C-alpha cells in the first residue's frame with residue numbers, strides 16, 4: 001500500500017511510523033507531509049530517509065491511504081482534496097467527527113463502519129474515547145449501558161510537541177523543590193462511573209474484560225503503566241452503590257498509541273484488508 005502521513009513531523013506522526021513498522025504494515029511507498037516550515041527535512045524510515053513535503057502544495061495522486069495528524073484546520077482544508085485524489089483519508093483531528101457522512105471508527109468496536117465512507121474520509125474518535133470504548137463494549141453487550149460519567153486526566157502530550165516542551169521547561173524549573181510539592185499522582189482516586197440497564201457484578205465485568213480485544217486487566221491502572229503500550233488497562237472494578245446497577249472502574253491508556261496512531265493504523269489495516277477482498 002502507498003501510504004502518506006500529514007503531520008509527519010509531530011508526535012503522532014512519529015509514533016505512526018513506528019507502529020506501521022512494528023505491525024509490518026505492507027507499505028510499498030511512504031510519503032511524509034507537514035507544513036512549509038518542515039519541507040525538505042528528512043525523517044528515518046526502514047533504514048533510509050524520507051524527505052518531508054509541503055502538505056499544502058503537493059500532488060497527492062497515487063496514494064492509497066493518507067493519515068492526517070496535523071490539527072483540525074489542516075484536515076478540514078486538505079482532507080477533501082486528498083480524498084478526491086483517490087486516497088482513503090484517516091483523520092486524527094476533530095474536524096470530521098460530527099459529519100454524518102464520515103464514519104467514526106474504533107477498530108475493536110465498529111470495524112465494519114469503514115465500508116460506508118461517502119466522502120472517502122474515516123475519523124478517529126477523541127483519544128479518551130478510543131481508550132474507553134474497547135472496555136465499555138463488552139460491558140454494554142452484557143448489561144446495556146445507559147449512562148456514563150467520565151472523569152478524565154489527559155496526558156500533556158495531547159497538546160502536541162509544544163505542550164511537552166512547555167512541561168519539560170516547567171519541570172526543570174521546579175526540580176530542586178519537587179520534594180516539597182503536595183501532589184502525589186498515585187494517591188488520586190477518581191473512579192469512572194457507568195450505569196447499566198441490567199445488574200453486572202465486578203466479578204462478571206472482570207471476566208468479560210479478561211478476554212476483550214485491546215483490553216488488559218490491571219490491579220491499579222496508571223498512566224506510567226500505559227505509556228508505550230497498546231492496550232487499555234482496566235482495574236479497580238467495584239460496585240457503585242450510589243446508583244442502580246452502577247459499576248465504577250479505573251482505566252488508563254496511551255493517548256499517542258490507541259488514542260491516535262494505533263487506531264489509525266488498525267483502520268488502515270481494515271481498509272487494506274477490504275481492498276484485497
Ligand code: NAP
Pocket residue numbers: 006007008009010011012013033034035036037038039055056068069070071072074092093094126127157158159160161162255256259260
Ligand atoms: P504536534 O506534535 O504539535 O504535531 C503537529 C503536526 O502537524 C506537525 O507535523 C506539524 O508540522 C503539522 N502541521 C501543523 N500545521 C500544519 C499545516 N498548516 N499543514 C501541514 N501540517 C501542519 O501534534 P500531535 O500531538 O502530533 O497531534 C497532531 C494531531 O493529532 C492533532 O490534530 C491532534 O488533535 C491529533 N491527536 C493528537 C493526540 C495526542 O495525544 N497528541 C491524540 C489524538 C489525536 P510542522 O512540524 O511543519 O509544524
